[in-house]
Amino acid sequence: MSDCIFCKIIDGDIPSDKVYEDDKIFVFKDIAPKAPVHLLVIPKQHVPSLADVNQDHQELLGYMMTKVPQLAHEAGCEKGFRTIINTGDEGGQEVYHIHIHILGGGGRLPFA
């Protein structure tokens, strides 16, 4: 998607603080962190939101989720972390390229 900022980050057209990349996913630090550790995990395939997924995305989403504990651990979240996927307008989604937020490293997060 040519007008998607996360696709531009993947392509390197917009700079990011990358922490991990492989053939399926790209992981970088949130530009406006809400915790000492705040990473965004995005698929290289452009998928707009969780509301747009179907059976074809099962393997990709499973892969993203299974990478999360490793990424959280390597980022220093020793006592736990939170994962968030915001979906759609009322879900507070700001960029329409599906992404998993990983938050942690700053003590117990407020209940949500």
Ligand SMILES: [Zn+2]
């Ligand atoms: Zn995109």
Ligand SMILES: [Zn+2]
């Ligand atoms: Zn988000």
